[in-house]
Amino acid sequence: MTVVSQDTELAIDARGLSKEFRSVLAVDDISLEIPRGRVFGLIGPDGAGKSTLIRMLCTVLEPTSGDAFVFGNSVVSNPHEVKPRIGYMSQAFSLYGDLTVAENLNFFAELRGVPKSEMAARSARLLEFSGLTEFAERQAQFLSGGMKQKLALAATLISEPDLLFLDEPTTGVDPVSRREFWRIISDLHRNGITVFVATPYMDEADRCDEIAFMTQGRIILRDTPAGMRRRVPGRVIEVAVDRYREAMTLVRTLPFIRSVEVSGELLRMLIDQDACEEDCEAALRSTLEGAGFSVGNIHPAATDLEMAFATLIPAAGELLDTSDDEILAVAE
Amino acid sequence: MLPMLMLMPVLQLVLFGYVVGSDVKNLQLAVLDYDHTVQSERVVEAFTSSGYFTLAARPTNEAGVKNLLDGGTAVIAIEIPKGLSDSIRARRPAQIGIVVDGSDSRTSQVAAGYAQGIIASLSSQFYALPSAKPGKTAPVGVDAQIRVLYNPTMRAVNTMVPALLAFVLLMSTTNVMSQAIVKERERGTLEQLFVTPIGRSDYLLGKLVPYIGIAVIQVIVTFAVGVLWFRVPFRGSFWVLGIGLMLFLFACLGIGMIISLMSSTRQQAQQTSLFLQMPQMMLSGFMFPIAAFPPWLYFFTFLIPLRYMLVIVRSNFLKGSGFVALWPQFLALAVFSLALFFFGLSRFQKRLAD
């Protein structure tokens, strides 16, 4: 990893961040450097500590140990310099239900010192962007889930922060709104805003510049989405077979199959090439047909992040006691 | 939350026991003495040694008195006229002026009463009549012997602490209950319960039982502190007291339910609860004598369950009154309590139903 000089080239420079709740270590000694202008995705299972990490970085939670520098300012000792430059969207809806869309926006604009002359323009633009213009006078509690999230995003954007923290922003949102949401984010990206997003959706992870897998309070892997996919050992094929669910059980027992999942009506599987003698596809076909299944087309497919997630995390998870460098090397 | 529930009766005990229960004394007295004689000094001494008054200041003129009273430095002033000593020697009637700060509610009345009493006894000392037996004053007029029964020392604590038992029940139950129920309404979790197989009455019972338990503990704590620390005599029976308190508890639960029906947020519930406690405190005979109310208000007090409860508690504690003597109060309390409770319950179930 290139060592960048410790000035405002880095949006986030976290060093040994840890957070302990009672006796649970939610975040375990995380160090992270994120340059400006990146869209950085944090992926991990529930309870991995993603929210905790984000909340420490945006000065909401106090770390038990360690520190982080946001644009060069310490979140522990200098939070007041950090706050003006960031925006934070939490997992749960955190705006005022009994205030209207417009009132919410105005409130946060005033609170964050948006210049008076620009308030109206920004507000209008954001509302239009989010498709909320006609709902401006509606109380926030009466918006649909997707609209609420868009409003929350607008509220964080009105002060045009340099760094945006998004904690699972599209959970519970319909696919159409999700797409619009990411349209907004890529626009922001184009304008140079740094985005730090935690997401459970693999397709969203794919849109990031860089992603990291997090589990049990630690960051296991970090790479670009393409890089992640490349790390997955083996290759992926898709097989058309009848009674695919029963077939899956059988396939799992084969030694050269690393993992299987259902994709539509096909079976996608990860093959460990070295474990087959010669032709894995042929061996697979003969095993299945021998068991009475009728096998159709077998063709290669691209590795997706879902598969990467499923295979890389458990493997790395077993090696949690080793140092980060060793973990990163394990997948080669 | 639990420490707070215990804090509440403790706070009330302190307030009721030491504030309400303390007798009026140490009233700030100003003395305007125009006479400056041995007799006038005896007058001052009679006041200051009575325990009721503390000498605050000795102004030299009426303006000084006004300043003291205006500023609240003194609540009562006495004016000893010039020539008092002469009048006494000549056995002429004399008058001492008493000025009280009428803006200070009952203090002024009590102060005036004390003052009059002291003056009256001074009068019989100064104007002792010569009689056949030298050195002995012959009583004239009416000799009224006043005896205070059941509480001869007239310790206000003795009447306040028993009342507190009822109060603790009232405040605790209505507050805590209405909060808990409304919280579920705010959260929308009330709806969840329809989906579960729990019956509505089971739900209600489950809700009520912990509050009853808490209330019982608080009452016991209050009783113990009252009897052991404040040394309030208990001459009654636990049986009578217990049944009375239980009936009252149902009234409070009913009130709590009604409050929670009227409120959509916990904040509203608490505010409403507070505003219902105050009139109960003021109009139940706890602090202000009911007998002195204007007629329309007097009849209104019959609707306040606390009124009956107070009579039961105080009578039982100090007079040992039992069911026989207190049957009107018990009857009224039972009627109100059950009416309130079942009314609250039925409305509640109806609400749950829709």
Place this chain on the structure above:
Amino acid sequence: MRRILAIARKEFIHIMRDKRMLGVILIMPLLQLFLYAYALSFDIKHLPTAALDLDHTEQSRQYISALQQSNYFTVNRVLNNYGQVDGIFESNQDQVVVVVGSGFGRDTTAGRAGAVQVLVDGSDANSAQLGQTYSGALSRVYGAKIAIAQYEAKGASVSNVGALTGNTRVWYNPEGKSASYFVPGLIVVLVTMVTVLQTANTLVKEKEMGTYEQLIVSPIKRIELMVGKIAPWALIGAVEILVISLIGIIIFGIPFRGSALLLAVASLLYVTCTLALGLIISARATSVEAANQLGSLVSFLPTFMLSGYIFPLSSLPWVLQFLSYLYPARYFMVVTRTVFLKGGGLSVLWPQLAALAGFAVLMTTFAAFLYRERA
């Protein structure tokens, strides 16, 4: 400053949108005002009394009717013998029993003192004490009348019968209007009950709603947040005080002899204190219910009892007296009483105003101090 206004405006919107709460806050105090101002007085009147005449002479009957006419006592029943007395008290039928001894008539006509026994039910302290005072006073007065008659019968000149009497003047409220006693203090109690609970809820609610985190992430200072939260309620509270005062003056006819401006300033200061108290609770309360409980605990009873409203502070054990100095209600109580009834101005009230101002600043700052800027 802009941030403070933003918070204040937001709070205002919250207030306006909760119609039910608004109703409770505006109407309840007024209701209570009407109730108490008409009802309350410490005058003992119509004390239920039973008379036991063991003498059955004209003199004894005159004495009993003198009691009845005094208006302090209402003679409900006449007893026949001493044995009935216990039962009367136990069943709370009467609070006083006056026993005129046999021989009353004979003694008084002979120039001796007539014996009367007054039994008072001590289980009801407020009536007991005053009943005692009144019956004593009554007997003295009536007794003096008899004494004078006795002296005249002996041929002595009345003017030779000296006595020391007290002449009572009641300042500030010579008409003895009970509303004048109670309304000024009632204002303090009612307003406290309304304000503390509002701010006691506010920070905890933000935590519950999740908006708390958004506030943390904004560059707002703690003290700005506190001031912003207090401002709208301070205004509402002060207005409420003025409204209740106006009603007191117009409808109940209580006098207003001081300066309205002084009252307005003191009101604003006091309301700031109570609101800050609510914020102090809110800053550390773990749940809305806990905040509500604590809020009502500190707003109702202590204001009622430790402010010198009904129970004179001079009678308290010194610990509680000391505590009462820490309670802003004490100072505001003096202000309201003085402004309404005594007509004192700044020269008299400056200590109270200074204390209120000091507390306002101190408590608001303390609330800001307690407020945690981290979750």
